[in-house]
Amino acid sequence: MRLESPAMNFVVYLGDVITANNLPIHNASLYWEQAISPTRARNIPWASLFGNHDDAPFEWPIDWFSSSGVPQILCPYANTSRGDKCSFKGTTRLELMRDEIRHNSLSYTGFGPQNLWPSVSNYVLTVVSHDNKLPAMFMYFLDSGGGSYPEVISTIQSQWFHNVSQEMNPDSSIPEIVFWHIPSKAYKKVAARQTRCVGSMFDEPVATQEAEMGMMKLLKKRPSVKAIFVGHNHGLDWCCPYKKMWLCYARHTGYGGYGTWARGARILEVTDEPFSLKSWIRMENGSLHSEVVLSK
Amino acid sequence: MRLESPAMNFVVYLGDVITANNLPIHNASLYWEQAISPTRARNIPWASLFGNHDDAPFEWPIDWFSSSGVPQILCPYANTSRGDKCSFKGTTRLELMRDEIRHNSLSYTGFGPQNLWPSVSNYVLTVVSHDNKLPAMFMYFLDSGGGSYPEVISTIQSQWFHNVSQEMNPDSSIPEIVFWHIPSKAYKKVAARQTRCVGSMFDEPVATQEAEMGMMKLLKKRPSVKAIFVGHNHGLDWCCPYKKMWLCYARHTGYGGYGTWARGARILEVTDEPFSLKSWIRMENGSLHSEVVLSK
Numbered sequence: 001m002r003l004e005s006p007a008m009n010f011v012v013y014l015g016d017v018i019t020a021n022n023l024p025i026h027n028a029s030l031y032w033e034q035a036i037s038p039t040r041a042r043n044i045p046w047a048s049l050f051g052n053h054d055d056a057p058f059e060w061p062i063d064w065f066s067s068s069g070v071p072q073i074l075c076p077y078a079n080t081s082r083g084d085k086c087s088f089k090g091t092t093r094l095e096l097m098r099d100e101i102r103h104n105s106l107s108y109t110g111f112g113p114q115n116l117w118p119s120v121s122n123y124v125l126t127v128v129s130h131d132n133k134l135p136a137m138f139m140y141f142l143d144s145g146g147g148s149y150p151e152v153i154s155t156i157q158s159q160w161f162h163n164v165s166q167e168m169n170p171d172s173s174i175p176e177i178v179f180w181h182i183p184s185k186a187y188k189k190v191a192a193r194q195t196r197c198v199g200s201m202f203d204e205p206v207a208t209q210e211a212e213m214g215m216m217k218l219l220k221k222r223p224s225v226k227a228i229f230v231g232h233n234h235g236l237d238w239c240c241p242y243k244k245m246w247l248c249y250a251r252h253t254g255y256g257g258y259g260t261w262a263r264g265a266r267i268l269e270v271t272d273e274p275f276s277l278k279s280w281i282r283m284e285n286g287s288l289h290s291e292v293v294l295s296k
Numbered sequence: 297m298r299l300e301s302p303a304m305n306f307v308v309y310l311g312d313v314i315t316a317n318n319l320p321i322h323n324a325s326l327y328w329e330q331a332i333s334p335t336r337a338r339n340i341p342w343a344s345l346f347g348n349h350d351d352a353p354f355e356w357p358i359d360w361f362s363s364s365g366v367p368q369i370l371c372p373y374a375n376t377s378r379g380d381k382c383s384f385k386g387t388t389r390l391e392l393m394r395d396e397i398r399h400n401s402l403s404y405t406g407f408g409p410q411n412l413w414p415s416v417s418n419y420v421l422t423v424v425s426h427d428n429k430l431p432a433m434f435m436y437f438l439d440s441g442g443g444s445y446p447e448v449i450s451t452i453q454s455q456w457f458h459n460v461s462q463e464m465n466p467d468s469s470i471p472e473i474v475f476w477h478i479p480s481k482a483y484k485k486v487a488a489r490q491t492r493c494v495g496s497m498f499d500e501p502v503a504t505q506e507a508e509m510g511m512m513k514l515l516k517k518r519p520s521v522k523a524i525f526v527g528h529n530h531g532l533d534w535c536c537p538y539k540k541m542w543l544c545y546a547r548h549t550g551y552g553g554y555g556t557w558a559r560g561a562r563i564l565e566v567t568d569e570p571f572s573l574k575s576w577i578r579m580e581n582g583s584l585h586s587e588v589v590l591s592k
Contacts, residue, residue, distance in 0.1 A: 057353060057385070057444065058444075060414065060444075060445035060446055062446045062448065062506060062507065064450075065441070065445075065446060065448045065450035065451065065452075065507075065509060066448075066450070066451050066507065066509050067451060067452075068451060068452055068455075069411055069412075069450075069452045070413065070414065088388075088414075088444060089353070089385035089386065089388075089444075090385065092384075092385075115365055116365075117366065118356065118366065118384075145361070148353065148354075148356075148384060148385075149356035149361075150356055150358040150361060152358065152361045152362075154360075154361035154362070154365075155361065155362050155363060155364060156361075156363075156364055156365045159364075210358060211358065211361075211362065213361060213362050
């Protein structure tokens with residue numbers, strides 16, 4: 001997939017598009033469609049990746065068992081005619097992604113190679129220059145797990161990134177940015193240090209992946225990697241420098257999910273010739289804050 | 297359902313019949329059928345109830361993600377023709393129970409009232425005297441949760457027990473015994489005390505339900521309740537007295553499940569006129585131990 005700059009808008013859904021823990025239905029894709037509908041309505045292309053809530057099974061509140069019975073559960077999109085119209089097993093990543101791609105010509109989301117499975121949203125998009133049509137930036141999307149399987153970026157995902165980035169950008173001359181959902185352990189380190197950080201840092205602790213399996217080592221070594229963007233912690237929206245790159249959070253954006261923080265989104269502004277990457281938070285009411293230059 | 301004594305053999309499957317955490321298939325009923333096949337082959341009737349592993353989803357070992365990829369997963373009973381022949385969501389309690397009852401005329405297992413759902417194996421069997429055909433004992437089966445929902449016996453299950461036992465045995469004159477999978481918190485208490493206990497007590501800690509929601513209070517008050525039998529902790533096979541009844545474990549029985557303890561089973565011997573309830577452990581090699589008189 002090739003995206004053309006400049007003046008092209010593009011939305012990245014950074015996982016936890018839906019909170020499947022609350023969804024007692026066979027196929028949650030209709031909720032997923034609702035979540036992405038504002039972008040589609042504006043005719044803006046987008047890409048998505050998976051968080052730990054998207055394919056989670058239904059979680060039964062223990063309070064329901066200490067009361068006089070489970071409340072009636074409504075399954076609005078139940079698609080079977082049998083007695084058990086609801087389903088509590090969650091919708092798989094593959095089902096959600098297949099439905100997104102099938103129904104949306106504006107979606108740039110990719111499945112990723114089958115050998116990375118059960119991790120599925122692993123792919124790269126190339127942003128090309130409007131002038132010379134040459135690659136100006138690469139955007140990597142990775143599935144950091146969670147929900148139906150462990151919260152990790154696997155060794156084989158790291159190998160995939162290594163191979164693809166070596167092939168597409170062998171001399172590391174073209175800038176690269178990376179998106180996934182659950183912070184690496186390095187996020188905890190830089191948050192403790194608080195050096196040159198920009199944004200909200202204290203509303204909740206950093207919740208990291210379960211283990212590091214090689215991805216961060218690769219990114220640290222690669223000069224072209226300018227920044228990593230994660231979601232997961234709704235109360236955090238900071239960027240902190242780490243080695244020669246930046247580690248950034250997005251921002252509590254949706255109407256679902258946990259927390260009552262004011263909604264906003266992280267904006268990235270990319271220019272080429274010369275390449276620059278600037279970022280800030282835009283709140284739902286239009287106000288801006290936490291501007292930071294990530295690369296110039 | 298009525299069972300006739302004496303000289304009638306009957307098997308109780310006390311949950312965790314299968315370890316669904318390891319089963320990557322759409323419908324685990326064929327494994328369930330294999331597990332109960334020795335009883336069926338001997339033409340012995342049985343009843344089953346649910347443990348916390350039976351409907352659990354597949355659990356991905358984190359080690360698979362730090363190696364060079366997920367090993368090839370075999371799904372021997374895959375019943376779809378599509379690419380994703382495996383399924384990792386687990387088989388529901390309803391599916392497992394429906395299949396057991398449908399395919400086995402020897403099964404005395406019951407669904408239980410729908411208003412107790414998602415808890416499903418809640419039912420009572422009446423053992424009648426061979427001589428006068430009157431009830432000699434009631435066997436209560438309860439679903440103590442776990443797997444796809446919390447590990448509890450709910451308030452509404454307790455109410456169900458209260459109502460049914462009051463109706464069937466209003467003056468509490470006929471003995472009652474109770475089966476479920478996960479120990480109540482009282483098991484921890486009696487294990488700490490070790491008073492008049494019989495059997496293996498130290499091979500692992502007692503792992504109890506998440507909360508008490510009224511069932512134990514009812515059972516303590518009811519003179520006719522002679523004993524409770526649970527599974528869950530494969531390393532324990534004791535009986536300890538508690539108030540006016542006994543709390544008992546079964547024994548590591550199956551070829552699956554965790555632990556390498558020698559296999560055996562708890563035997564109950566019931567006589568009527570006069571009523572007596574004796575129990576011991578019979579090991580796979582035929583040796584017997586830990587005999588205890590639970591009621592006489």
